[in-house]
Amino acid sequence: xxxxxxxxxxxxxxDINTDEIIPAKYLTEITKEALKPYLLEDLILDxxxxxxxxxxxxxxxxxxxxxCGSSREHAPWALEVNNINVVIAENFARxxxxxxxxxxxxxxxxxxxxxxxxxxxxxxxxxxxSVDLDRDKIIIEAEGKSxxxxxxxxxxxxxxxxxxxxxxxxxxxx
Amino acid sequence: xxxxxxxxxxxxxxxxxPFEDTHVLKLDAxxxxxxxxxxxxxxxxxxxxxxxxxxxxxxxxxxxxTPAKDSKTAEQGKILRDWARRHGIKDFFDIGRNGxxxxxxxxxxxxxxxxxxxxxxxxTCTHGAFGAFAAGVGTTDLEVGILKGVCAFRSPxxxxxxxxxxxxxxxxxxxxxxxxxxxxxxxxxxxxxxxxTGPIVDEMSMEARMTLCNMAIEAGGTCGVCYPDMTTVExxxxxxxxxxxxxxxxxxxxxxxxxxxxxxxxxxxxxxxSDLEPxxxxxxxxxQVKPVREMAGTKIDQVYIGSCTNGRIEDLRAAAEVLKGKKxxxxxxxxxxxxxxxxxxxxxxxxxIEIFQxxxxxVTNPTCGACLGMxxxxxxxxxxxASTTNRNFNGRMGKGGxxxxxxxxxxxxxxxxxEIVNSDLxxx
Numbered sequence: 333x334x335x336x337x338x339x340x341x342x343x344x345x346x347d348i349n350t351d352e353i354i355p356a357k358y359l360t361e362i363t364k365e366a367l368k369p370y371l372l373e374d375l376i377l378d379x380x381x382x383x384x385x386x387x388x389x390x391x392x393x394x395x396x397x398x399x400c401g402s403s404r405e406h407a408p409w410a411l412e413v414n415n416i417n418v419v420i421a422e423n424f425a426r427x428x429x430x431x432x433x434x435x436x437x438x439x440x441x442x443x444x445x446x447x448x449x450x451x452x453x454x455x456x457x458x459x460x461x462s463v464d465l466d467r468d469k470i471i472i473e474a475e476g477k478s479x480x481x482x483x484x485x486x487x488x489x490x491x492x493x494x495x496x497x498x499x500x501x502x503x504x505x506x
Numbered sequence: 507x508x509x510x511x512x513x514x515x516x517x518x519x520x521x522x523x524p525f526e527d528t529h530v531l532k533l534d535a536x537x538x539x540x541x542x543x544x545x546x547x548x549x550x551x552x553x554x555x556x557x558x559x560x561x562x563x564x565x566x567x568x569x570x571x572t573p574a575k576d577s578k579t580a581e582q583g584k585i586l587r588d589w590a591r592r593h594g595i596k597d598f599f600d601i602g603r604n605g606x607x608x609x610x611x612x613x614x615x616x617x618x619x620x621x622x623x624x625x626x627x628x629x630t631c632t633h634g635a636f637g638a639f640a641a642g643v644g645t646t647d648l649e650v651g652i653l654k655g656v657c658a659f660r661s662p663x664x665x666x667x668x669x670x671x672x673x674x675x676x677x678x679x680x681x682x683x684x685x686x687x688x689x690x691x692x693x694x695x696x697x698x699x700x701x702x703t704g705p706i707v708d709e710m711s712m713e714a715r716m717t718l719c720n721m722a723i724e725a726g727g728t729c730g731v732c733y734p735d736m737t738t739v740e741x742x743x744x745x746x747x748x749x750x751x752x753x754x755x756x757x758x759x760x761x762x763x764x765x766x767x768x769x770x771x772x773x774x775x776x777x778x779x780s781d782l783e784p785x786x787x788x789x790x791x792x793x794q795v796k797p798v799r800e801m802a803g804t805k806i807d808q809v810y811i812g813s814c815t816n817g818r819i820e821d822l823r824a825a826a827e828v829l830k831g832k833k834x835x836x837x838x839x840x841x842x843x844x845x846x847x848x849x850x851x852x853x854x855x856x857x858x859i860e861i862f863q864x865x866x867x868x869v870t871n872p873t874c875g876a877c878l879g880m881x882x883x884x885x886x887x888x889x890x891x892a893s894t895t896n897r898n899f900n901g902r903m904g905k906g907g908x909x910x911x912x913x914x915x916x917x918x919x920x921x922x923x924x925e926i927v928n929s930d931l932x933x934x
Contacts, residue, residue, distance in 0.1 A: 430658075
């Protein structure tokens, strides 16, 4: 099974929609790799420059309703080809969240207090985060210290991630 | 047990519950278009699984960019076209017969009360207007739907919206749904089905109900649903008359797709819309809504009338009533895109196309094009568009452009004035 985690990009806003994650004009691409330069191109968020800030990041931490709007799986794909395979938020739009798990990627929901804590404690620091799927723990390392945060995902979601996505699972079972 | 409409559909279609809160449903229809389906097709080919579960249950259309605007969109169309031919998918709608999917497929009678439908398009929630469970999905869910005829969902928790009173003249389903989204917020119905009921919905045409359900996704809703009634039966009658002895018999059968009295809801909202004014959006989120009156004077560069939200015949009629005998402002580019060939033909017969043309509108072929900034009316940076579509996201109709969502009547009045204004159909 692949590993999940790395350096963190904090996006301090709710309702970041799929058109901001990957604008519709790039949906004419028929390879995932072609989406790479355009991730978060239309993001409205002061202090974040996607062109510079995405480089080297593997995790996004954000607020509510990430991925609202369109059904485009190009949104998780654009993250994936930029080596981002974990998004942590208070909640996700339904289709985006399902798309992440269907692709074998992680969309982890945490209560508001924990998201607030992550922003307040770590958003100004150089942070490395990893996810231990066997123990349901997020491990955060910053300034030489490490701490763990519990999370919960459903049995179906975990199975999709462990088995590499929905197509393989469905082909085996249905 | 008492069940909601969505729970009844789940109960009738569930083939597996492999995990807690995971319902694998059998699908009655899988809809496909040329933007999200090609990657599903090429992935199935790469896996050596280029098959379809049932070609008669798959419906496909080229609608987002048509005619193709460049080599890439031509290639997307070709992948879908070749696949439809290869697998004997008879209900494939190519140029000349194509229209905006969520207007075309209902018009062809492909959606029935009690159905389960998926499509790689978030506005699939539109089809819930027929009392169906219809959900937008990503390409992987679509791929599994094509291959196996199933899709997995969480429990369909439902929010009930009761629309009481009577809409004033000049106030439409679009104004009602913008108001509801404002009240719910863009995250208010996430993971929920939105059930629309009440006297206002009972009186609505299928077209108006589709406008309501179409924008359920803008509040995060999985699907919008209305109860099937005689209006539903009348709309579908040409397609179902061989199945039933009479319209009453059809209604009796379809009435099983209504929520039980005492069914459990997440939340119930009652809104009296008797005093509702025409509404419009401001900002970049569809819950940023206020009365058109408060937006008055906002300059507009383009007016767009069309889309799966408001490109049906009733929408064109309402706009034409406002435009008749008038010219649009010199500083405004007017674009109207009838959502399907049948809508286009009907508009021609009724003289509506002529009214649009004489007013100074450009009439395009049926396509999604401008709504998502792909073709046929993309904005330049700094420009604004009064639009009958469903999303005002940053860059939605073109990078750096601003979108104001409103009803076709308000959009038509705005085209004449060159700035946002209420239509003469509305008297406060």
